[in-house]
Amino acid sequence: MSINAYNRDASHYSEFQPDTRYAKCGDINIAYQVFGSGPVDLIYIPGWISNIDFMWQCPEMVQFLLELGKMARVILFDKRGTGLSDRVVEIATLEDRMNDIRTVMDAAGSERAVLFGHSEGGSVSALFAATYPNRVVSLMMFGAFAKRKYASDYPWAPTAEERQKVYHLIENNWGSSEMQLEKLAPSKANDPLFMSWLADYFRSGASPSAALLLTKMNTEVDIVGILNSINVPTLIMQRKHDVDVQMEEAAFLAERISGAQLTTFEGEDHLFWVGNTEEILHEMRSFIARHDTNRTYEKQLCPVMVVRRPKTENLVYDATATEHLMRIIERSGGRLMLEKETLVVIFDGLIKAVGCGMELINCTRKERKPEVGVGIHMMELGESDVDVIPKEMDAFFHRFVAKILPSEIILTQPTRRLLSGAGFEYDQKEELACTDPEGSPLTFFTLTMKEVALPPEVEEDSLKAPFAPADHPFIEQLTDYINQHMSESISVDDLCKALGVSGRQLQRKLKMLTKQSPCYFIRSIKLNHAKELMLSTQLNVSEISFKTGFSSPSYFSRKFKEAFGVSPSAFINEGKTSFFLNQATYRPSLKPTYYSTMNASMMVNLKNSGVIH
Numbered sequence: 130m131s132i133n134a135y136n137r138d139a140s141h142y143s144e145f146q147p148d149t150r151y152a153k154c155g156d157i158n159i160a161y162q163v164f165g166s167g168p169v170d171l172i173y174i175p176g177w178i179s180n181i182d183f184m185w186q187c188p189e190m191v192q193f194l195l196e197l198g199k200m201a202r203v204i205l206f207d208k209r210g211t212g213l214s215d216r217v218v219e220i221a222t223l224e225d226r227m228n229d230i231r232t233v234m235d236a237a238g239s240e241r242a243v244l245f246g247h248s249e250g251g252s253v254s255a256l257f258a259a260t261y262p263n264r265v266v267s268l269m270m271f272g273a274f275a276k277r278k279y280a281s282d283y284p285w286a287p288t289a290e291e292r293q294k295v296y297h298l299i300e301n302n303w304g305s306s307e308m309q310l311e312k313l314a315p316s317k318a319n320d321p322l323f324m325s326w327l328a329d330y331f332r333s334g335a336s337p338s339a340a341l342l343l344t345k346m347n348t349e350v351d352i353v354g355i356l357n358s359i360n361v362p363t364l365i366m367q368r369k370h371d372v373d374v375q376m377e378e379a380a381f382l383a384e385r386i387s388g389a390q391l392t393t394f395e396g397e398d399h400l401f402w403v404g405n406t407e408e409i410l411h412e413m414r415s416f417i418a419r420h421d422t423n424r425t426y427e428k429q430l431c432p433v434m435v436v437r438r439p440k441t442e443n444l445v446y447d448a449t450a451t452e453h454l455m456r457i458i459e460r461s462g463g464r465l466m467l468e469k470e471t472l473v474v475i476f477d478g479l480i481k482a483v484g485c486g487m488e489l490i491n492c493t494r495k496e497r498k499p500e501v502g503v504g505i506h507m508m509e510l511g512e513s514d515v516d517v518i519p520k521e522m523d524a525f526f527h528r529f530v531a532k533i534l535p536s537e538i539i540l541t542q543p544t545r546r547l548l549s550g551a552g553f554e555y556d557q558k559e560e561l562a563c564t565d566p567e568g569s570p571l572t573f574f575t576l577t578m579k580e581v582a583l584p585p586e587v588e589e590d591s592l593k594a595p596f597a598p599a600d601h602p603f604i605e606q607l608t609d610y611i612n613q614h615m616s617e618s619i620s621v622d623d624l625c626k627a628l629g630v631s632g633r634q635l636q637r638k639l640k641m642l643t644k645q646s647p648c649y650f651i652r653s654i655k656l657n658h659a660k661e662l663m664l665s666t667q668l669n670v671s672e673i674s675f676k677t678g679f680s681s682p683s684y685f686s687r688k689f690k691e692a693f694g695v696s697p698s699a700f701i702n703e704g705k706t707s708f709f710l711n712q713a714t715y716r717p718s719l720k721p722t723y724y725s726t727m728n729a730s731m732m733v734n735l736k737n738s739g740v741i742h
Contacts, residue, residue: 145195146185149213152236154229160213161206161233165198169266169422170239172204173197174230176248176272177343178334180212181205187326189317193402196410200417201243206233210343211334217698221346222683223547224480226253227260234264243417245269247401248374249277252350255386256547259358259509262426267362269413271401272374275381276351283353285375292348299344303337304328312372315397316404323403338671342682346549354543356385358430358509363389364416366401366409373399390416427511432482432544434463435530436472436489437502454489454501461485467518471530475510479547483576486538493536502533506541506565525566532563538576541565545574554680603628603638611654617678621647655679656692663701670697 147164162181165171184190184205197203207214209221209229230253234242243266246254251273258268279288287295298308310327311318318324335343363386367379376393383391392412398404438451451472458465458474462481467473476482486503493501506529514522533539540548545555555574563571610627611619624647625635635647643650655677662673674685674697690696 145191146182149182150236152232154209154232157209157217157229158215159206159209159229159233161204161237163202163204163237164194165201165203167197167199167201167203169201169417170204170234170237170242171197171201171245171417172206172230172234172239172242174226174244174246174250174254175205175208175211176250177347178211178331178340179207180330180334181207182213183326183330183333187323187330187402189323189406190402193406193410197245197413200414202239204233204237204239204242206230207334210339216336216339221343222480222549223253223256223350223352224478227257230257231261231264240264241266241422243267243269245413246271246273248272248274248399249347249350252352255352255359255382256355256430258361258363259355259430262361262429265361266422266424267364267416267420268359269364269366269416270382271366271409272368272371272399273365273382274350274374274378275353275356275385277348278351283381285377285381292344295344296341299337299341303340304332313399314403315372317398338669342671349549351546351549353385354546355430355507356382357387358507359386359389360426360428362416362420364412365389365391366394366412367391368394368396368398368404370395370397371399372397427513428509429511430507430509432476432479433466433506433508433510434474434476434482434486435504435506435526435533436474436486437500437530437533437535438470438472450493453492457488457492458485461488467523467526471526473526479505479507479544483538483548483553486576490536490538500535502530502535503538504529504533504540505538505544506571507544507547508566519566521566525564528563532573539573540576542572542574553684604643607639607650608654611651612658615655615658615678616676618680619651619678624651652688653692656689659685659689659697660693660700663697670701673697 145164147162149160149162151158151160153159160181184194194203194205206229208226209215210217214229230244234240241264244254244258246252246269248271251270252275254268254270255273258265274286276283277286278292279286302308305328308328308331310331311324314323314327317327331340334340365379365383365386367374367376369376379391379393383389394405394408396404401409436454438454451468454472455465458472461476461484462478463474463476463485465472466475474482474485476485482505486505489501489503508522540555553576555576557572557574563573565571606628607624610624614623621632621635625632628635630638639645639647639650645653659673659677662668662676666673668676670686671682674682677685679685679688686697689700693700
């Protein structure tokens with residue numbers, strides 16, 4: 130059917146639009162659609178923002194999708210936080226996005242599929258292909274990039290100043306002409322109907338706050354370190370004069386993905402469904418047809434954790450402690466690969482590996498045995514490697530564990546990059562020098578432990594001890610300083626300078642008065658102030674997280690739930706007052722500080738309600 134047969138009246142496209150269904154990925158509902166009659170499954174991973182219903186209101190997009198449906202059974206979905214899928218307050222990580230893909234494939238009954246990723250969708254498609262190659266027939270990317278932040282070895286990405294301008298536009302001019310959306314499709318710049326649809330498409334795909342979070346997440350995307358782990362057949366498509374993603378970026382991907390085919394097209398459009406679409410469809414049709422749908426792969430990319438085993442006072446490996454660590458590892462979903470001087474554990478998710486490492490360290494600190502240290506690296510592994518570990522890999526594990534200090538989590542650079550959006554903070558370990566099993570040099574980063582580790586002499590149970598009276602002069606000074614710098618990131622050094630005490634004095638005095646560490650004390654005041662803002666303002670979770678000085682909404686949400694037993698979004702959505710009345714006593718350690726920051730009218734209301742006395 131000719132493209133002229135369509136218009137934007139729903140009655141003309143509704144006959145083609147498939148039913149929208151939902152699949153559960155944890156607590157998140159992911160919207161998806163299935164259509165087409167081709168012999169192979171194809172899942173489209175959209176770029177920045179999408180809305181799978183609005184796709185069917187654009188004649189150009191409908192025409193492209195129907196052609197795809199002739200080559201494959203097509204699966205469309207909206208990523209979490211976009212379109213018809215659940216909105217989220219956190220920045221989604223690449224691992225979250227991969228989980229969304231797996232969930233939708235499972236719900237649609239697709240064991241293996243061709244992945245078609247556009248723009249940022251190409252990044253997560255590439256990572257998925259490296260991590261789950263036996264669920265991928267082939268990989269196709271259009272207008273994709275390896276990273277979205279300028280670096281000397283990747284000079285085509287936007288600079289920090291350029292990204293800030295984008296953030297400002299989204300915050301102040303979302304979906305308006307100021308956004309200059311015509312740069313995404315120059316060939317349609319003079320088509321008012323198309324440009325109106327494109328603006329509507331973005332507005333329907335995300336709110337300004339959600340769009341800003343997604344953009345910041347995209348800024349942190351960096352898949353450079355995993356490109357050489359992609360072994361599935363790969364097609365990289367790029368228009369030569371695309372102003373959003375440059376030609377050199379496509380060449381960068383093609384050079385680093387083994388056997389990748391780079392196909393270029395004339396034109397400036399970043400959107401694949403406008404311009405010379407027949408050429409693109411022909412290339413995709415040809416590529417899909419010539420690759421085996423049943424090819425299997427022995428190796429896949431996975432997180433590997435190496436653990437320093439604890440020793441007894443006689444410097445003998447502590448079997449009892451090791452057994453306890455193994456119980457934690459098994460509970461976290463880890464699979465033991467090697468148990469010698471070093472424990473080597475495989476995980477099916479990077480966040481799981483980091484979470485397990487944190488628990489291992491906290492466990493040994495609680496027992497005042499801070500000998501355990503953890504290192505995490507992304508590696509290609511097959512069953513044969515697990516059964517009989519190659520010598521070069523075994524040697525790497527020994528080199529790696531030798532770099533780890535007690536009570537420390539270190540990550541290699543490729544691993545750190547894949548945690549973008551997870552809310553962690555890092556310090557580079559400049560002094561380390563090590564090579565991976567292939568002999569390539571590695572850079573190491575230490576996961577900032579202020580959220581994880583306590584001083585060895587402070588037991589974990591002490592975190593639940595009550596505060597000293599809020600009117601204690603020392604506590605008042607600390608609280609006043611934190612309240613005055615609420616929107617900033619406050620360090621222990623900042624508190625020491627403000628109060629004119631040493632770190633050891635601050636630690637000792639806080640332990641005596643509150644049984645808490647300085648970092649925990651800072652965070653508790655910030656969390657309680659956040660709760661007050663939720664009760665007294667209309668700010669959203671993202672805005673509150675930044676006003677209280679948290680590094681990211683995802684990290685704020687995680688800590689809020691740990692403290693109060695409920696997520697910030699649930700606290701707001703279920704009704705602030707009733708939730709507070711039911712949950713205020715969940716963590717008594719936080720109440721006194723919260724009360725000290727309340728205004729008088731709130732205190733009266735809560736007293737009248739019988740919550741406080």
